[in-house]
């Protein structure tokens with residue numbers, strides 16, 4: 666039977682007791698903890714960078730949408746390659762590929778998939794008719810860091826599908842810690858959403874905050890813990906040390922490339938602001954110059970005609 670990435674709802678059967686939380690935070694051998702340790706410094710860098718840029722992005726939907734579209738292309742690409750790989754007939758794969766397919770099958774979580782959630786948000790910010798219309802119109806990125814990121818992903822993920830795990834860990838878990846902080850700022854932001862008579866801010870902002878919501882589950886924290894648990898159990902003994910080191914290195918690469926992409930968007934906006942205010946300032950000074958010239962002319966005429 667063909668693999669269906671959306672099959673059924675995603676049920677989390679239970680709350681997690683302390684003993685059931687896997688990996689333990691002090692388990693230094695766990696792949697997730699090793700990734701977090703290796704990316705600690707660069708995470709702080711992106712955290713500071715995004716927090717700073719959010720101050721402007723929350724005031725202007727045109728800036729905010731440029732930020733999330735950069736993440737959209739990344740989520741769409743790795744989720745697409747992931748689903749495509751899971752849909753492959755195992756009998757056509759080598760034994761090694763079948764093992765990786767099995768690991769990726771255990772970690773795949775429909776409730777976490779973000780492509781469609783982002784298409785809904787972006788269709789709101791880009792004013793397209795529907796999520797599908799957005800996806801069609803904005804199929805390909807235009808900014809060079811985003812184009813380069815997609816090319817990189819296509820190259821490495823087709824050759825080494827286990828690197829998908831670096832994207833899954835880094836980008837899905839980002840939605841819970843930093844994502845929660847962002848969700849609350851975005852939902853409360855008055856700069857992103859119009860005032861609609863008869864509707865609360867929460868109702869209006871619901872159209873543009875799908876990225877941070879997980880409607881397939883009741884308990885978001887259980888979803889996070891369940892993902893981390895399956896990630897560790899699936900990878901602990903089934904990946905070689907070399908593969909784990911490659912996943913850690915790819916996670917660092919994801920952070921580096923995300924920083925470059927956020928920087929690129931922010932430089933573009935800075936240029937736009939300078940152009941906008943540069944033009945306005947020129948206009949403003951021209952008007953002042955005309956007024957001063959008329960005034961001087963008036964003084965000259967007064968002197969000349971003696972009035």
Ligand code: HEM
Nearest residue numbers: 701708711712715716834835836838839842843846920923
């Ligand atoms: C405004 C931006 C961000 C803020 C405020 C933020 C904040 C945080 C915080 C507070 C934690 C928890 C740290 C801990 O438990 O010790 C965390 C974890 C994490 N963040 Fe971020 N973050 C941001 C952006 C990002 C981005 C852009 C990425 C990915 C590209 C990312 C990936 C992660 C990952 C992978 C973890 C580890 C989660 C886990 O193991 O459960 N974060 N972040």
